Amino acid sequence: MSETLRDLFLLDPELVFLNHGSFGALPREVWEAQQRWQLEMERNPVAFLGRRSAILLREAREALGTALGAAAGHLVFMPNATTGVNVVAQSLRLQAGDEVLASDLEYGACDAAWEHLCARQGAHYRRVEIPLPYQREHVLARLLAAITPRTRLIFLSHISSTTALILPVAELCQAARERGILTLIDGAHAPGQIALDIEAVGADFYAGNCHKWLCAPKGAGFLYARPEHHGLLEPTVLSWGYAASRAGHSGFDAYLGRSLFERRMQWQGTRDISAWLAVPAALAFQARHDWPAQRARCHALAAQALHTLTQRFGLSPIAQDQDWAQMVAIPVPAQDPESLRRSLFEDSGIEIPVTYHGGQVFVRLSVQAYNSADDVARLLAAPALQIGA
Template sequence: MREHFLLDPTVHFLNHGSFGACPKPVFEALQQWQLAMERNPVEFLGRRSAALLRTARERLAAHLGAQADDLVFVPNATTGVNTVAQSLALQPGDEILTTDHEYGACDATWHHVCQRTGAVYRRVEIPLPFEASEFADRLMAAVTPRTRLIFVSHLTSTTALVFPLAALCAAARERGIATLVDGAHAPGQIDLHLDTLGADFYTGNCHKWLCAPKGAAFLHVRPERQREVHAPVVSWGYVAGEDGAGSTGGHTGFDAYVGSTLLERRLQWQGTRDIAAWLSVPAALDFLAANHWPAHRSASHQRALALQARVLARNGLQPIAHGTDFGQMVPIPVRSSDPAGLRAWLFDQHRIEVPVTQHAGQVFVRVSVQAYTLDSELQALENALAAAGV
């Protein structure tokens, strides 16, 4: 599969998880959409964009087990988290309950929102080694009468754990508590059926494991919660009004780009921007289907676990979870007192692109194995870690 990607052949690229990698045919689709936009930007953005985005959302919704009317495109999962966080009418003392494994940028989002509103961002420790069967009960045991929302990752960034969310979402719903899931790493890496999962809000990236271009992500909102969500940038959809009526500010043709559903009108048009990455999502789904991606995904998962096992057998450390708790990313515990130095050494001396993360005093080399990953790249990392004595 390596020939289908644009990756630098001189780099051992084991960090698909950070920004993804776009296959050549999908990148070509992106460029074709950009060219179509530049040929007549007024027609493309002003008259065609809503219908084009609708078609792309329908394809994505079918893949995610969701309804197109409950989805809207956003540039990245961080934007999705911010959109929800800044939409909630939080009061002083309200609690946002989360885990101690969340992505730093989203932690920063909640700290900012809580500082502004007087709400409280409260972390629950999810100890290592991880036991999936205890996850939902541990979080729900921390719920108080002030808990307004539970915010959790589907796959954690630092520790690469897959959190089991169905039971948590169901338990929270029974208590009248909303759930927001940061699914940045989930689409394409694990099977998703958002309608069944039951999260009130779910945001995920398409540019990571779905292999879409950078800047393609989505926010999914259950129908009964959609009136709570507001755009971070107010634009023409608000002028048109929630029922599509109202002042047009001297312009016509709003529905051609603001759309007709509530989520579309509020979130779809936030000023002029390049929508080509969103329109390329169907091309990414076509690429995965044409190349039998479930088989590649399963094989990548097994190869990642095998590498983890070999390194741990050498360095005498233990995994932080069972193999079923990981996807195509695995955290390999290492003995290092200088994570930043180890990451830099791996790249500068061995041309290995891989993140070195930390959690609860432990250091991990977080390896991503994608269909294009070569066995020689995994061996290069294994050899380098042995040479470093970690």
């Protein structure tokens, strides 16, 4: 089945692609769906963008919300999760001395955004160390212990990027709500990789990607916000949603939308919305191919690679198998990460990232439904990973 699925994707057949986690990979039929939307847009751009887009975007959000456990009215499309994080960060209006609390497992680009914005407002971005090997209960305990009277928001990944760990976001959001503290969850790697019910997570804000594990086109992400926070959020670009009237234009309903959330967020100038409109096609593709079963098979292949390599190197996994999903950080002997990545690609034709955290180097393996046991065997046989074999 995996070989058949590989044929349904656009990946180079000569490449061993074990890095779905970085940018995803697109099924041919989803790519074709996006192209159909682009063609339809170009046949009458004014009608498509000016009059139809609001309805089309809502239909796409309804499909996404049904899949991820969120009301369509509480979702807006974003180019990616990082943009969603920035929208929340720039809307907070922190005061001097306020704090944003996070773990030291967060994505570097989001760390940079918080550090910049907090510094500009005289606030503090505090990163709490999460020791490895990973113990789920320690994340919650250490973050809650770090709360101070000035803590305004807690920021946490659902699945960490460098270390691929599933973090206890639902427990954190509940505990933070009891303390009157806002929560923002970076769900870049969660949708499609694990079963997700956003409402059950209980976050005030949840930013996610569709272009990674949901297999939607690049440029498809989203931001979820609880309804009581819609008025707090402001886009990174102000546009027609802030206009008191249509100011000389008629027939441009999409500029305003139905709600405050839509008016402010979904229209920030002319853009290609085809990636967002193709999200339902990606969801349909996964539904037809029994994605829960595919995820379980992928996890088993990743576990095989993890335990084979850690035993080979005499190293210990950084977490239990239930603490990660289709993406796993495999410890390897200390070495230059970029040299190892380059060797795996240039010498073995394997596209896979090499990450590092806390002085430890990892081969971060992503196994998606198009991957086969042969792909994992190629990784295990790569000359660059024979140290200690």
